[in-house]
Amino acid sequence: MDHRNPFTIDSKLVLVTGASSGIGRVCAVQSAAMGARVILFGRDIERLEKTRALMPNNENHLIYTVDLTDYEKVASIVKDLEVQAGKIHGIVHCAGISTTLPLKMITPDKLDLFFHTNVHAAIHLTKLVTAKSVMASEGGSIVFISSVMGSVGEVGKTIYSLTKGALMAGSKSLALELAPRNIRVNCVAPGVVETPLSAKAVYNQDEDLLKKIKSYHPLGLGRAEDVANASVFLLSDAARWITGTTMFVDGGYTAR
Numbered sequence: 001m002d003h004r005n006p007f008t009i010d011s012k013l014v015l016v017t018g019a020s021s022g023i024g025r026v027c028a029v030q031s032a033a034m035g036a037r038v039i040l041f042g043r044d045i046e047r048l049e050k051t052r053a054l055m056p057n058n059e060n061h062l063i064y065t066v067d068l069t070d071y072e073k074v075a076s077i078v079k080d081l082e083v084q085a086g087k088i089h090g091i092v093h094c095a096g097i098s099t100t101l102p103l104k105m106i107t108p109d110k111l112d113l114f115f116h117t118n119v120h121a122a123i124h125l126t127k128l129v130t131a132k133s134v135m136a137s138e139g140g141s142i143v144f145i146s147s148v149m150g151s152v153g154e155v156g157k158t159i160y161s162l163t164k165g166a167l168m169a170g171s172k173s174l175a176l177e178l179a180p181r182n183i184r185v186n187c188v189a190p191g192v193v194e195t196p197l198s199a200k201a202v203y204n205q206d207e208d209l210l211k212k213i214k215s216y217h218p219l220g221l222g223r224a225e226d227v228a229n230a231s232v233f234l235l236s237d238a239a240r241w242i243t244g245t246t247m248f249v250d251g252g253y254t255a256r
């Protein structure tokens with residue numbers, strides 16, 4: 001029997017996207033608190049620095065400012081990481097955008113924007129980081145932050161649901177493709193979590209709507225920590241036999 005703590009991510013190198021805000025910020029902080037060295041991706045240097053200031057051993061963690069839909073820049077940063085950072089053990093891909101848009105407002109441009117940010121960027125980054133020269137030879141863990149909206153519907157959530165469901169579906173095929181290299185691929189699907197993204201949502205501008213949204217969550221609305229803790233678990237060796245699945249972290253939203 002091995003008595004090492006399987007839940008630790010001590011000495012792992014973890015890349016967190018969307019680390020400048022909300023869930024990604026807390027994923028970066030919790031990963032560092034659980035012992036990892038963290039690479040923080042986001043577009044805003046000041047907000048990334050703010051995240052790093054909240055992290056233990058903050059001088060150990062690396063910051064990169066990048067728009068994840070600038071695919072060439074992402075590729076050149078990942079190349080730089082090979083030299084600057086060492087082998088990567090995991091990604092928590094939190095970067096994403098949300099909207100509430102009725103069908104009649106959906107345009108090809110909107111679809112492109114949401115697919116590029118929420119889906120293409122995730123796959124492009126995963127392709128680069130899972131290259132043999134970048135990912136640790138013993139394997140790794142990829143965590144996509146999806147949403148309950150990838151599994152259940154809501155009026156006006158079509159575009160967002162399309163992108164979040166794509167992550168859930170794609171992660172299964174990726175899990176099969178990467179299993180021979182011991183690289184696990186999973187999604188975490190949060191319900192409504194209080195972050196800058198949800199603060200801007202339509203339901204937060206209307207008391208009755210907010211009451212309705214709260215009623216969907218038997219355990220109340222979530223905190224970024226709830227999602228971060230699930231993500232850290234999926235990064236850890238305690239999750240060594242979990243791949244191709246989605247963990248719903250939603251206060252009971254999808255239990256109905």
Ligand SMILES: NC(=O)c1ccc[n+]([C@@H]2O[C@H](COP(=O)([O-])OP(=O)(O)OC[C@H]3O[C@@H](n4cnc5c(N)ncnc54)[C@H](OP(=O)(O)O)[C@@H]3O)[C@@H](O)[C@H]2O)c1
Nearest residue numbers: 018020021022023043044067068095096147192193195197
């Ligand atoms: N909050 C919720 O209720 C909830 C529920 C379910 C799922 N989610 C998912 O959880 C993830 C995080 O959401 P959040 O609530 O933490 O949102 P948030 O506070 O708005 O943070 C979003 C993050 O994504 C980054 N980002 C967006 N577009 C980007 C791009 N093109 N390139 C690089 N970075 C980009 C932002 O970076 P900048 O700082 O540069 O803008 C920011 O760090 C999202 O994927 C969201 O869909 C959230």
